Amino acid sequence: MIKKAKSMMGVLLIFSMLLACLAVELPAAAKSKVVLARNPKAVNERNQADGKETARLFDRALLALTGQKTAAAAWKTLGLKPDDVVAVKVNCNTWTIGLSPHPELMAALCSSLQKVVPANQIIVYDNEAAALTASGFILNRSASGVRYTGTEGDGFDDQQRLTKIVTQTATKIINLASLKCADGGLVASLLLKNHIGSLVPEDMPKCHTDADFLAGVCARPSIKDKTILNMVAGLRGTYRRSVPWYWAGIILGTDPLAVEMSAIGVMNEKRALEKVEPLPVPVHVTIAEKKYNLGTTDPAMIEQVKLDL
């Protein structure tokens, strides 16, 4: 009996040693950090942004995300180098209510980027130049200053079926979506949906009916490998389709799905206040996680840092 107990103890000892070894050799996967930063002074109730306060919001959020003390160091942490060309994909929403990123926010982002790269190596783009103009941006395809352009003039890559801004010109990408609730099957129009505007125009409608196709856009090599920052602009957002509120914040992270889920969480907080049912996890986001490994939707694997200025 004693002999049996001793051998059992031995097995247990070996088993626990093995577990300890595994714990050492296989550390828990790092969580995806997401910064949710708000500044009520950044925007008023008439959708007018304050340039200085918006810049403060962006700058603080970037430092909080990277743990650095300067913008230059923060961008370098994210992988930006002085010879990079950075493409910033925005989503200019002007139908029905304006949900485009505020020009003040773009100015803050571009000014921060210029701590590392020259202005002309920054390209802010959407699929239609007219959409940028309607959102208050001034088109610029010249050799000086930040470039603002549509995809119309650059052509498309035949293999990846994406704008050449993404496949050829840019070496780094920032995905800048708007805090937009879509309800229905799509649930929300955020980071994954944003790159629809990088596609060849004839492929765009597929995203409306094919969740797998939509999920796979951000998995295309040029987008997946070059993206250094995912951001949701939410000075003004919608928590129900076309119903706006002034959240007065931005959401930043390197994991697109963690940022996407955090943005949906922000909408759900507002929906709870307004006694509206919460939004579910969109099907295309689940596919992006399970099939394309674009990030995590697991709340346990997302570290949210909340910053209230």
Place this chain on the structure above:
Amino acid sequence: MAHVEYNEKMKFAPRWGIFLLCVLPAVLHGHGSQGPLPKDFAPVGVPQRYGPPEQKLAAGSIFDYMDGGGIVYLEHGFRELVHGEFLDPRGRRITFDRFTMATPVQARAALADERIAPAGGKSMPLDAPNKGYMFPPDYFIYMVLGKSLIYLHVDDDAMAETLDRFAVDIIAFAKEEK
């Protein structure tokens, strides 16, 4: 400067005529007569026409106009969208959209669908089913005339009264045409 721009816009008088002759009367099921215009506003360019994805019109499909939002309209029997814009001498803009559905019932169902006419709308004292929205600085109205769902929008709610008057004029014109 704004006046110069306005005068430039007025050079498009023939286009304006096209708008009057084709768009508003078409909205109101009439032909050849002048429709109402918002006071002090002039049309910008020519109206754009969008169809369903399988039957694109001159400006393309509804997805070219509003991206994924178009799916809901298709569920309600969407046939055609006519989009027009008006500018006043100060550069302020009014958006006019007419969504034609297959039947009047579908147009009314579209108005009742919060994925189109969102939550938060209030019924206004207009002689047509409608919902009005004050989301500063935006102000917009959805209303139903026959098979059409009409959408009127300004991005400066100081123009709410102008938009209301435009809605009333459109409805009156529709009744006259009938």
